[in-house]
Amino acid sequence: MTVAVEGLSGWPPPVLDPAGPYAGSVTALTWVLIGMAVAVLLIVLAALYIALFGKGELRRRLGGEKVIWILGIAFPTVVLTGLLVWGLTLTRHLSAPAAEGTALKMRVSGEMWWWRVDYLDEAGSTLMADANELHIPVGRTVEIELVSPDVVHSFWVPQLSGKLDMVPGRRNLIRIQADRPGTYAGQCAEYCGGPHALMGFMVIAHEPAEWARWLARRRAPPAAPTDAQAQRGGQLFLAAGCGACHRIAGTPANGLAGPDLTYVGARRTLGAGILPNHRGTMMGWIGDSQAIKPGNRMPPYRVLSAEQLEAIAVYLEGRR
C-alpha cells in the first residue's frame, strides 16, 4: 500500500511536467505520440485477436493482401506524414534563436565529472563564475553555450528542455526557460566514464527582481572571514595547496582545474549535485572524496587533522 502511494510521488515525471516553453511543446508532442502508439498497438492487438481466435467474415477479410496495403502501407504513410510535418515544424521552432538582446547568456562546460558555469555579458565575456548550479530568472530565455574540454557530456534538465551534448572541440547552443520559480534537477546524460552516474546539477529559477539582486551580490566576492577558526581555515586552504585547482575570488587561490569556490557556501549541493552542502559533508568530501565519488579528480586529504578539516570547512561554509 505504502509502495503504491510512494510510487505516485514520482508522478508526473519531469518530461511530462514541463516548467517552460522549450519543454512544454515537447510534452504536448509526447502525449500525442503516446496516444498514437497506444491506438496503433490496440489496432494490431485487435487484428491479431481476430487472426488467432476470430471467426467468419471479419477473419476472412483480414486474410488478403489488401489488408497489407491498407493497414501496413497506406495507414502508416498517412500517419507518419502528419507526424513528420509536425515534428519538423517543432524542430524549427525549438531551434529558433531568441530575439536579439533578450536572452540571458551563459556558458556551461561539462567536465569530468562536474559542471563549470559562467554567466556571460552581451559580448560573451565572463561576468561571474560558478559551478554545478545555474541561477536563472523566471520568464526569460537563457541561451547556454555548451562546451567540454575532455570527453562528451550531455546537458539535460528534463523540465526545462531536451538534452544537448557537449562535444570537445565544438560549441553547441541550447535554450532553456523556466516560467515558474523552483529548483529543477539536471544530470549528465551521455556516459562520460567513471562516476558518470554522480554528475548532477540543478537549475534554480528566481523571480526576476530577486534574481537581479542575487546577481548584483554575486558580482563581488563575499567578505573575508572575521572569526578566528574561519581565518585559520582560509590560511590552511592556501597552505594545503587547494588554490592550485580552485579559485576563490579576492584571495590568492586562483586554480581553474576544479570548481570555482568563491561562493561555495551558497551552493545547495556538494560533489556535483550528490550531497547536501553543510560543514559535515564538506569535511567528509575534503577528507576523502574518493570514498564518496570514486574516480573523481580530487585527491583525498588524509594528512589534514580533524581540527584542520573543520577549519577549512568553516571557512568554505562562509563563502556565501
Added chain:
Amino acid sequence: MSSAPIAAGGKGSPGARSETGFDPELYRRFPTKEERPEGELAELERVWQAPRGWRLLTAVNNNYIGTFYVGAAFLFFLLAGILALVMRVQLALPLQGVLPQETYNQFFTMHGTVMMFLFAVPAVEALGVLLLPQMLAARDLPFPRLSAYAFWAYLVGGLCFFASLFFGLAPNGGWFMYPPLTSTAFSPGINADFWLLGIGFIEISAIAGAIEIIVGVLKTRAPGMTLARMPIFAWAMLVFAGMIIIAFPAVIFGTLALELERALNWPFFDPTRGGDPLLWQHLFWFFGHPEVYIIFLPAAGLVSMMVSSLAKTPLVGYRLIVLALVATGFISFGVWAHHMFAVGMPRLSIGFFSAASMAVSVPAGIQVFSWIATLSTGKPSHNVPTLFVVGGLVIFVMGGLTGVMVAMVPFDWQAHDSYFIVAHLHYVLIGGMVFPLFATFYFWAPMMSRRPLSERLGKWVFWLMFAGMHLTFLPMHLTGLMGMPRRVWTYLPERDWEITNLLSTAGAFVLGAGILLFLVDIARNFRFTTGDTAGNVYGGGTLEWLPNGLYAARSIPVVTSRDPLWDQPGISEDVEEGRYFLPGTATGHRETLITSPLNAEPQFLQIMPGPSVWPLFSAIFTAGFFLLLTVQAYTIGVVSGVLAILCVLRWLWETDRVVEPARVDIGAGIQVPTYVTGGSTHGWWAMVVLLIVILMIFLMALFSYLYLYGIHGRVWVSPPATFWLAPVLAGYGGATGLALLARRLLARETSTLWSPATNLIFAAGTLALGWAVDLHSWRASGLSPESSGQGATVYGLVAHQGMVVFVALLYAVYIAARNSRGLVSRPRNTSFDLATMFIAYCGVQGSVGALVVRLFPGVV
C-alpha cells in the same frame, strides 16, 4: 569450357524464360523413372561422412558447424544475460553496493558488446549456416571451410574476450565506445584495446559468413527455384549479408582508426589536433544502426517462414515482404544519425535523418500485417512456436512504436540516452530477434534432434519470458521520462526512481527463470542427430523438411513452387529415392550443384572441400593474433598472425583442383562441367563480394578524410608536389594493366622467364613500387601521421593501400607456387583469375586514393 550445359537454342534475351540458355523443358525429365544403381547411396554417405572422435573438430559440414555455431551464440546470450541480472540487482534500489562503479561500467559495456557482437549477429549467421543449405537443397554452403574458420575464430576469440571480465580488464567505455573517453588520455589501460581488437575477429567472422551466404543464396539454389520462389529466409539472409558487406567496413575502419590513435598517436578523433570525436560517431552508427536490422531481418525472415507453416497456408504478400526486406536493407543506411540528434548537427540534416527514420518503419509495418494476414488466412495452430511468434510480434510492434516516437526529433531530445531508449531498444531486439529465435528453436529443433522440444515446458518458458520481458522493460519507459539517464551505476533516492527500477529487477528474474526453464527443456529433449530426426513436426512446406542426411537431400529436386512440399506431391519420396538431380556423387568427391542467380538454372558441378584441420588452426592463430596484440605481446602476436596466414594458404592449397571427368551426368542425361572459370563460378562471386568490402573500407577512409577536411581544412598543409603523381599512378596503373595482361597470357605459355605467373609477380611488384613512392612522397612532404587529422587520414589511406598491396604480393607468390606444382590449369584457372582481379582492383584503388588526397584540398 562453356558454362551453358545444354543450350535451348542460344542464350535468351532478358525477356526470355531462360537466363543461361538452359532449356527449362529439361526439367520435365524429373522425377526419373529408372532404378538407381546399387551402392549409390552408400557411396554418397561415405563421401559426406563426418569425422569422428576428436577429429569432429575438423568437421566442416554445415549441420555440425551450424549447430556448434548456434550453441556458442546461445552460450554468449546466457553469459551476457547473467551480467544483466547482476546489473539489475545493483539498480533495484538507490545506492546499492552490489557492484562497484568500475565493475558496473565494465558490466554494461560487456553486456551490450556481447549481446550485439557475440550473440545477435553470430546467432542469425549461425542459423543461416544451419538452415540455408537445407532450404535451398544444396549439399552444403559453397565454402564449408570458410564457415568452419568463421565459427572457430568467433568461438576462441569470443571466449578470450569475455574472459577479460575476470581480470578487471574488460572494456568500460560503453558498447559504442565514444572517443575521447576511449582514447588513451581518458582510458589509459588496455580495456579499450580489448574492445577494439577483440571486435576485430568478430568482424572477420561476420564478413566471412556474409560472403558464404551471398554466394550460397545466389549460386546454390535447387534448380527451378527462381527469385520468386526463394524461401523468404533466403531473401532475408541475402539482404542481411549484403548489409554486413556495406555496414561492417565502417566499424572496421573505425576500430582501426581508434586503435591507431591509441597505439600510434594518430589523431583521428582528437579535436585539439585536427581530428573530431563526432567522426567516430558517424562511422560507428553507419554500422551500428544497420546492425539492428542486420539482426532483425533474418529473424523476420524466419517468422515469415514459420507463420506460413504454422497457419498451414502460403505466406500472404510474399512479394511485399521481399519489398520490405530490400527496402529495409537500403533505408536502414539512412538513419544512422538519429543516434546523434543531440550532438548539435545542422537542423536540415537532422530533418532528413528523421524522415528516413520514419520511412524505415513502413517496411516493418508491411511485414507485421503480412504475418497477421497469413494467420487470418490459414488455421493457426496454438502451439509453442506460434506463441513465440505472436508474442514476439506484439513486443516488436511496441518497440517499433516507441521507435517512431524517438524518430521525432523534439521527443528524442528528451528521450535520448535515457531509460526510455533502454526500453525501446530491448523491445525491438527482444521482440524482433530473441522471441523469433526461441520460436525458431522450437520449430526447427526437430530437424536436428531425435525428439522435438516439449510443448508443455515450452508454454511455461514462453509465458515466463513474455511476462518477465514486459515487467522488466515496460516500467523503463516511465523511468526514462522521469529523467533517469542510461549507464548509471547507481542513483540517488530523491529522484523517485526506485519503484520502477524495483519492478524492472523483478521482471528480469522472471525473464531469467523462463530462459532457465528452456535450458531444462533442451537438456531433457534435445538429442542431436543427422539421420533419424523427429522430422517435420509442424508441417513446413519448404525443402529443409525433405528427408535429410549429412549430404542434405539425397537428390536435388526441381522446384516449381514456393512451398514444394505442399504443392509437389510425392516430392519427398522422389528425392529420397534419388529421382532428381545428383542422386549420388558424380565424381567421388563432395560436390554441390551451382545454379544461376536469377532463375537457378544448373550451370556446373562444384567440387567441395572436406574436413580439414587448417581452418581450425588458422582461426586459433587469427584470434591469437588479435588477443596477443591487445595484451601487448607484439612479437608472439605477429608470429601468430604469420602462422594464421600460413594455415589459410595451406587450406586453400587443397582447393581449386581440376577433377576427372570434365563433364558429368547430373541426372536424366543432363551433362554439366566439373570445372569452369569466369563470372559464373562461386569463387568469382566471392571475390567480387570481398572486393566490395575492401572498397567500402577504402570509402570510409576517404569519407573520414573529407569529413575532417570540412572541419579543419583551412589549416591543412599542401600535398606533395604534383610531379610525384606520375610515378605513383604509373606504378598503380601499370599493376592493373599487367594483371589484366597476365590473364590473357595464361592461355599461351611462352617461356619461364615471362610466364603468366611471373607476370603476376611483376604486377604485384609494380603495385608495391607505386605504393612505396606514394608513401615516400608524403614522408618527404613533411606531413606525419601524428601531426594532425590530415596526417592521420592520409596515412590511414596509405596504410589501407599498404595492406592490400601486401595481400597482393602474397597472392602472386601463392599463385606462382601453385603454378610450379602444376596446379594452375590452362587455358583458364579460377585461382589465377581471382588473383588478377584482386591486383587489378588494388591498382585502381591506389590511383583513386592518391589522386583524391593530392587534388582535393587544392581544388576546393
Added chain:
Amino acid sequence: MPATLLLLAACKPPPEGRHPMAGADAAAGRAVVERVGCGSCHAFPDIAWPRGAVGPDLSRFASQTMIAGRVPNRPDLLAAFVRNAPAVVPGSAMPAMPIDEAEARDVAAYLYTLGAE
C-alpha cells in the same frame, strides 16, 4: 523517503532494550542519515553509498561503550551528540549537524540498530 527502504528496514530485528529510545523511529533515522549525508564521513553497514572514510566506521555502533571515546554511549547523550557534537564532546572533530531534536532522536535510534547483539 522511499517506502521501499522502510520496508527493508522493517525486516530488521527491532532494536533490543539496552538503548531504549521512546518514540524514536530507527527507519526514519536512517532516512535522515541518508538525506544529511552522514555517509560522507562514516561507513554504515546498510548504506552502500557513500561510505566515507574520514570519520569512524559505525558498523557496530550499538555495542560501543563510549561515544567519540569520551562520553558514555547513552541515548540522551547520543541524541544530543549527533545534533551538536562539539557541545557534548568539546573539541570533537564532528561538526554540528543541520537536524532538529526529533530527527536526532531518530538518528540515535537508528545507530542503536547497528551491530546490536
Added chain:
Amino acid sequence: MRAWLLLLGGMLVWAVHFFLLYALASLWGSAAPARIGTGLVTAACLAANAGILLLCVRTAKTHDAETVIGWPARLGAPVAALSLVSVAWQGLPALLV
C-alpha cells in the same frame, strides 16, 4: 543485370538522393544553398523514381512472371513506389525545418 536494375532501381535512386542531401547539408548546413540544392535533388530523384515505377509497370504488363525480368519488374514497382514516398519525405525538411 536488367533484372537487378528493375528490382533495385527505386532504392538506388533513394540512396543517391540520401547521400546527396547528406553532402549538401555537410557543406552548407541549414543555409539557403543546402535548401535549394535539396529541393532540386529531390525533384530530380522523384522524377527518376516515377520513371522507374513506370518502366516496371510496363515491363510487368508485357512480360509474364515466369520470364527472367517479369518477376523482378513486379517487385521493382512497389520498391520504386516506396522509394518515391521516402524521397518525398526526405525533401520535406528543406521546406519545414
